[in-house]
Amino acid sequence: MTIETSSKTYVARSPRVAARMLGQEMLVMSGTDSTLFTLNPTATILWQAADGATPLHEIVERRICADFDVKPEEAMRDARALTEDLAQHGILLTSEQPLATASPAKEPTRP
Amino acid sequence: MPELAEQIECYSVVIAIGGIPVRVNTSDAKFRELLEKRYAGFVAAGDRAEDRAEFEFDVELDPPALIDPDIDVSVTCHAGRWFLSRGDFRAEWDPAARRGSIRQSANPYSIDAVLRIVHTLLLAKQGGFLLHSASAVRNGKAFLFAGVSGAGKTTISRLAPPDATLLTDEISYVRKLDGSADASGKAGYAAYGTPFTREWAERGENISAPVAALYLLAQGPENRIDPVTVAGAGRGLLSNMLFFAEDQDMVQRAFQAACDFVQNVPVFRLTFVPDARVWELIG
Numbered sequence: 001m002t003i004e005t006s007s008k009t010y011v012a013r014s015p016r017v018a019a020r021m022l023g024q025e026m027l028v029m030s031g032t033d034s035t036l037f038t039l040n041p042t043a044t045i046l047w048q049a050a051d052g053a054t055p056l057h058e059i060v061e062r063r064i065c066a067d068f069d070v071k072p073e074e075a076m077r078d079a080r081a082l083t084e085d086l087a088q089h090g091i092l093l094t095s096e097q098p099l100a101t102a103s104p105a106k107e108p109t110r111p
Numbered sequence: 112m113p114e115l116a117e118q119i120e121c122y123s124v125v126i127a128i129g130g131i132p133v134r135v136n137t138s139d140a141k142f143r144e145l146l147e148k149r150y151a152g153f154v155a156a157g158d159r160a161e162d163r164a165e166f167e168f169d170v171e172l173d174p175p176a177l178i179d180p181d182i183d184v185s186v187t188c189h190a191g192r193w194f195l196s197r198g199d200f201r202a203e204w205d206p207a208a209r210r211g212s213i214r215q216s217a218n219p220y221s222i223d224a225v226l227r228i229v230h231t232l233l234l235a236k237q238g239g240f241l242l243h244s245a246s247a248v249r250n251g252k253a254f255l256f257a258g259v260s261g262a263g264k265t266t267i268s269r270l271a272p273p274d275a276t277l278l279t280d281e282i283s284y285v286r287k288l289d290g291s292a293d294a295s296g297k298a299g300y301a302a303y304g305t306p307f308t309r310e311w312a313e314r315g316e317n318i319s320a321p322v323a324a325l326y327l328l329a330q331g332p333e334n335r336i337d338p339v340t341v342a343g344a345g346r347g348l349l350s351n352m353l354f355f356a357e358d359q360d361m362v363q364r365a366f367q368a369a370c371d372f373v374q375n376v377p378v379f380r381l382t383f384v385p386d387a388r389v390w391e392l393i394g
Contacts, residue, residue: 016359018363018366020345020366020367020370022340022341022344022345022370022373022374023340023341023342024340024342025342027342027345027346027349029349029362029366030362031359031362031363032357032359034354034362036346038342
C-alpha cells in the first residue's frame with residue numbers, strides 16, 4: 001500500500017504553540033493569540049507524527065491508513081486538507097523541504 | 112541659603128494578595144487613603160518579616176484628562192522587563208530588580224488592573240493562575256465555581272451557607288503548593304481570598320485553603336453535579352483563566368498550569384437553580 005506523490009510535503013509542529021494530551025483529546029493553544037483548538041483523532045496522529053523530517057505521505061501510510069479503515073488516496077486527500085487547515089491556524093508548518101523546527105511530541109514530566 | 116530641593120513626602124501601602132506582599136509608593140496622601148480603603152483586609156503592616164514587600168511600585172499620578180478609554184490592555188516583555196498599558200495606565204515592571212512604576216490618575220481601577228496582571232505573571236511562573244470564578248472555604252477546603260459573566264458566580268456566592276467563608280465572588284487566586292503531592296502523587300493547590308471584585312460587591316476574606324474541587328457553572332432546572340472529561344475540564348478552565356501577556360513563554364506556562372491543575376484536582380459541571388439547597392451538594 002503506497003501513495004503516489006509528485007512532490008513531498010513535510011510537516012512540523014509549530015514551536016509557537018502549547019499542546020497537551022488530556023485524556024483522549026489533544027488540546028493545542030496558539031502562543032500568538034491564545035486560541036484553543038481540540039484536535040480530532042486523525043489530526044492528533046498527524047500532529048504527533050509531524051516531526052519535520054517524515055514526508056506527509058509516509059505519515060498517512062504508516063500512521064493513518066494503519067489505524068483507520070480508509071483508502072490511501074482518500075486518506076492523503078483528507079490529510080492535505082487537514083494540514084492546510086492546521087497550517088492556516090499556525091499550528092503546523094509545511095514545506096517541500098524537511099523542517100528542523102519541531103521538537104519531539106512527548107508528554108511533559110508529571111509532577 | 113534657600114532650600115534648593117523640596118522634600119517630597121512618600122506614602123506606602125503594602126498590599127498582600129495570595130500571600131505576596133507588594134509595596135505601592137505614592138506622594139499623594141489621599142491616594143494612599145484610597146488604596147487603604149480599596150484593599151482593606153489585604154493591607155499588610157509592612158514591618159513584620161512575612162509582610163515585607165516582595166515587589167515595589169512607585170505610582171506617579173496624572174490628571175484624569177490624559178485617560179484614553181479606547182486603548183485596550185497590552186502586556187509585553189522586552190529584555191526581562193514587562194511593559195503594561197491600557198488607556199488609563201502605563202506601567203513598567205522589572206521582576207529581577209523587584210521594582211516597577213505606574214503612571215495613572217488617582218483612581219483604584221488602574222492599579223487594580225496592574226496588580227491583576229502582575230499577579231497573573233507571577234502565578235504563571237509558579238503553576239498558578241487567576242480565574243473568573245467565585246470561591247469559598249467550607250470545612251477547611253476551598254471550592255471554586257468558574258463561569259463567564261452571568262453564569263452564576265455571584266448567585267452561588269450569595270446562596271452560600273453561614274459556615275462557608277467567601278474568598279471571592281469574581282476572581283479566584285490559585286497557587287500550586289510546593290512539594291505537596293499526596294500519596295497518590297497528585298499535586299496540591301490552594302485558593303486565596305482576593306479583593307478583586309466589582310465596586311459594589313463584597314471583598315473576599317483574606318484567607319486560604321487547599322482546593323478540593325472546581326465546578327464549571329451552568330444554570331438549569333435542577334441542582335446536579337456531573338462528571339467532566341479531563342479535556343473538557345481543561346477547556347473549561349482555560350476559557351475562564353485571566354491571562355494578558357502577549358508572550359509565548361508565558362502562554363506556554365499558563366496553558367501547562369491549567370492542564371496540570373485539571374489532572375490533579377477534581378473538576379465537575381455544577382448545574383443549579385437559584386436555591387440555597389445547591390450547597391447541600393458541596394463540601
